[in-house]
Amino acid sequence: MEKDIIYVIGHKSPDTDTLCSAIAYAGLLKKKKINAVPAVYGDLNPETQYALDLFKVKDFQKVKTVKNKTVILVDHNEASQSPEGIEEAKVIGIVDHHKINFSSSDPIEIDVKPYGSTATIIAEKMMTEQFKINKQMAGILLSAILSDTIIFKSTTTTKTDIKIAKELAKIAGVDNIKTFGIELKKKKASLSGLSAKKVIYSDFKIFELADKKFGIGQVEIVDPKEGKEKKAELIAELNKINEEEGLTFTALMLTDIMKEGSEVLIAGDKSYIEKAFKTKIESDSLYFPGMMSRKKDLVPKIMEIA
Amino acid sequence: MEKDIIYVIGHKSPDTDTLCSAIAYAGLLKKKKINAVPAVYGDLNPETQYALDLFKVKDFQKVKTVKNKTVILVDHNEASQSPEGIEEAKVIGIVDHHKINFSSSDPIEIDVKPYGSTATIIAEKMMTEQFKINKQMAGILLSAILSDTIIFKSTTTTKTDIKIAKELAKIAGVDNIKTFGIELKKKKASLSGLSAKKVIYSDFKIFELADKKFGIGQVEIVDPKEGKEKKAELIAELNKINEEEGLTFTALMLTDIMKEGSEVLIAGDKSYIEKAFKTKIESDSLYFPGMMSRKKDLVPKIMEIA
Numbered sequence: 001m002e003k004d005i006i007y008v009i010g011h012k013s014p015d016t017d018t019l020c021s022a023i024a025y026a027g028l029l030k031k032k033k034i035n036a037v038p039a040v041y042g043d044l045n046p047e048t049q050y051a052l053d054l055f056k057v058k059d060f061q062k063v064k065t066v067k068n069k070t071v072i073l074v075d076h077n078e079a080s081q082s083p084e085g086i087e088e089a090k091v092i093g094i095v096d097h098h099k100i101n102f103s104s105s106d107p108i109e110i111d112v113k114p115y116g117s118t119a120t121i122i123a124e125k126m127m128t129e130q131f132k133i134n135k136q137m138a139g140i141l142l143s144a145i146l147s148d149t150i151i152f153k154s155t156t157t158t159k160t161d162i163k164i165a166k167e168l169a170k171i172a173g174v175d176n177i178k179t180f181g182i183e184l185k186k187k188k189a190s191l192s193g194l195s196a197k198k199v200i201y202s203d204f205k206i207f208e209l210a211d212k213k214f215g216i217g218q219v220e221i222v223d224p225k226e227g228k229e230k231k232a233e234l235i236a237e238l239n240k241i242n243e244e245e246g247l248t249f250t251a252l253m254l255t256d257i258m259k260e261g262s263e264v265l266i267a268g269d270k271s272y273i274e275k276a277f278k279t280k281i282e283s284d285s286l287y288f289p290g291m292m293s294r295k296k297d298l299v300p301k302i303m304e305i306a
Numbered sequence: 307m308e309k310d311i312i313y314v315i316g317h318k319s320p321d322t323d324t325l326c327s328a329i330a331y332a333g334l335l336k337k338k339k340i341n342a343v344p345a346v347y348g349d350l351n352p353e354t355q356y357a358l359d360l361f362k363v364k365d366f367q368k369v370k371t372v373k374n375k376t377v378i379l380v381d382h383n384e385a386s387q388s389p390e391g392i393e394e395a396k397v398i399g400i401v402d403h404h405k406i407n408f409s410s411s412d413p414i415e416i417d418v419k420p421y422g423s424t425a426t427i428i429a430e431k432m433m434t435e436q437f438k439i440n441k442q443m444a445g446i447l448l449s450a451i452l453s454d455t456i457i458f459k460s461t462t463t464t465k466t467d468i469k470i471a472k473e474l475a476k477i478a479g480v481d482n483i484k485t486f487g488i489e490l491k492k493k494k495a496s497l498s499g500l501s502a503k504k505v506i507y508s509d510f511k512i513f514e515l516a517d518k519k520f521g522i523g524q525v526e527i528v529d530p531k532e533g534k535e536k537k538a539e540l541i542a543e544l545n546k547i548n549e550e551e552g553l554t555f556t557a558l559m560l561t562d563i564m565k566e567g568s569e570v571l572i573a574g575d576k577s578y579i580e581k582a583f584k585t586k587i588e589s590d591s592l593y594f595p596g597m598m599s600r601k602k603d604l605v606p607k608i609m610e611i612a
Contacts, residue, residue: 100416103407105609107601110406110418128434295413303411 006092007061007069009039010118011076012083013204016048016147016184018075020140021118023060025074025095028122028131036072039063041083045202047147047188055139055172075118077102080206080213095121097148097156098295101208116154116161119144123164138171143184150220150257151181154292185257191219191226196237199230200252206245207299214272214302215245218253218262218294227254227263235284238267248272253294262291264298276301312398313367313375315345316424317382318389319510322354322453322490324381326446327424329366331380331401334428334437342378345369347389351508353453353494361445361478381424383408383416386512386519401427403462404601405609407514422460422467425450429470444477449490456526456563457487460598491563497525497532502543505536506558512551513605520578520608521551524559524568524600533560533569541590544573554578559600568597570604582607 008026010018022038029036038060044052052058063069067085072093078101079086093109094102097118102110113121119141126133133141145165149157152165165177174180191199204217221227234252242250249268256262265285266273274281276298277288291297314332316324328344335342344366350358358364369375373391378399384407385392399415400408403424408416419427425447432439439447451471455463458471471483480486497505510523527533540558548556555574562568571591572579580587582604583594597603 097413099410099413100406101409104405105606107403107405107418107420109420110416112413112416114413114415300411 004035005070006034006036006072007039007063007066008036008072008074009041009063009066009083010074011081011205012042013201014040014042014044014048015075015203016045016051016140017117017119017144019044019048019060020051020144021074021095021122023057024119024122024126024137024141025072026060027137028126028129029072031131037061039066041066045188047184050187051140051143051147051184055136055143057136057140074122077112078208080208097121099300114156114158116152116157117145117148119148120158120161120164123168124160127164127167133168133171135172138168139174142168142172142174142177142180146177146181146184147188150255150292151178151185153257153260154296155290156293156296185220186222188220191221191230196230196233197241199234200237200241205294206247207302209303212248213246214248214268215241215250216253216294216298217251218255220255220257222256222258224256224259227256231265231285235265235267238265242268253291253298255292257292260292261287261289262297263287264291272302272305275305310341311376312340312342312378313345313369313372314342314378314380315347315369315372315389316380317387317511318348319507320346320348320350320354321381321509322351322357322446323423323425323450325350325354325366326357326450327380327401327428329363330425330428330432330443330447331378332366333443334432334435335378337437343367345372347372351494353490356493357446357449357453357490361442361449363442363446380428383418384514386514403427405606420462420464422458422463423451423454425454426464426467426470429474430466433470433473439474439477441478444474445480448474448478448480448483448486452483452487452490453494456561456598457484457491459563459566460602461596462599462602491526492528494526497527497536502536502539503547505540506543506547511600512553513608515609518554519552520554520574521547521556522559522600522604523557524561526561526563528562528564530562530565533562537571537591541571541573544571548574559597559604561598563598566598567593567595568603569593570597578608578611581611 008022010022019040026036026038065085066083066089070090074095077094077096095111097115123141169177200217206215238250251266253262270281314328316328325346332342332344371391372389372395376396380401383400383402401417403421429447475483506523512521544556557572559568576587
């Protein structure tokens, strides 16, 4: 086991909330004289890169494994979503806003709140503990909240997310939160120039339910045309992934952040989603109005029926 | 589902930390205009009754089931330790200081810290949030900390437990924490006049590991003679429980709070404890110097080898 360093790290296929939460939480711990290092596993998406560049934040480590490391998990808790090597890591803490599916042999520190983003939990903690949030930190935390709540449009958004985001915007010098949010989202919400595989894996999670596993990706689009053009290619790739990974089914949510709904493309056993929504999927996809959040609008419904 | 009321409730075989934490946390929630009711499942032990009487606290509900209730679990999280009906309850929160073994289909609020008592987590939260702790509340929270940390002698004790206990003692008007702690512990630490069954079930927990279940009780004694006199009777009862409950093994820690060690009596398959401590148990019991905490000194060692 590597000594003395605590790696604060989020899920694989990192998004803005995962990395910015890791950076902010490590910052809070360092203030408490704890030797914490923010880390990331996997490539950054263009949205995250944009937020980091804009607020001039670059102090984090890219790691290839968490094997033999002491880690605090942020923005996830299920081992199937953790970086490579998690089985041989020592998990000493969790800060997250997802459903929990975790067990440990010792008591560890766990802070889970049903907020729209992990960044909200961390920013609220900083404010309660009167930790001084600087402009850079406020900027990336705000970006993380706007990213994960899809500019407050996601059904996961709480009053606390909005309240904290407003306070962060003041510190970060962001005058119009919505305009900034759309600017940020546009960086990620483009499928053009990306392979189907890259699109799916840009935010892809595996869920476990008894002995079944299923994979659900989510991408945001601002222009429905983009989805239409790439659909056949995406479905072919979903089928390939479903077979290669040995999953029960593999789905991709094409979430239209303007129209506020998702087209769900699906490969493998369609019956789970059909049962969950009491519907029939004739072809390989179906549009669900109002579906914005994977973890709130899709995953729990599948868990309930399965 | 019963509407609008949130029951704050601890584990079965309630101890001082379980009930006092439920009462304090419900108090904190009520201040936030949440309709929370502190509840308890099972009979109070003499120590808990003493603390409640001393600080004139009596507002809590005894419940026979949590079926169809909305609950916040305190001082435990594993369903096997929850009150009857937990499978049909809606769990919306957890405040605990034990190892976690919990899964939910939705995100819920979870606050787990590796402190010596759940009361420490709640008292710290109250202080951080500048909630005014009155004398009664301080008294029962202090009692809970002293009870669960065995007057700071348990290996689970942290600096935070001691710091918070000192602040609570000031508010509660307790001048000598140690003297008060011994007074409190003596109420519980007596086997005389109790049946073997009552002794074992006074603080008994079932643990699950893959498809195995084992039960471990713990009682504190101040006089080693007491344990010796009751030993044969206790072992006979452990064997009976082990068979009736279909457990892999059933153990009882006789924790001598003066000598600071535990005699572990055991029925059923002894090999788990033997492997965990690389020892051989010739008869039905073995003394382990320094073993004070079930959850820190015994359970994790069994989990590791099994």
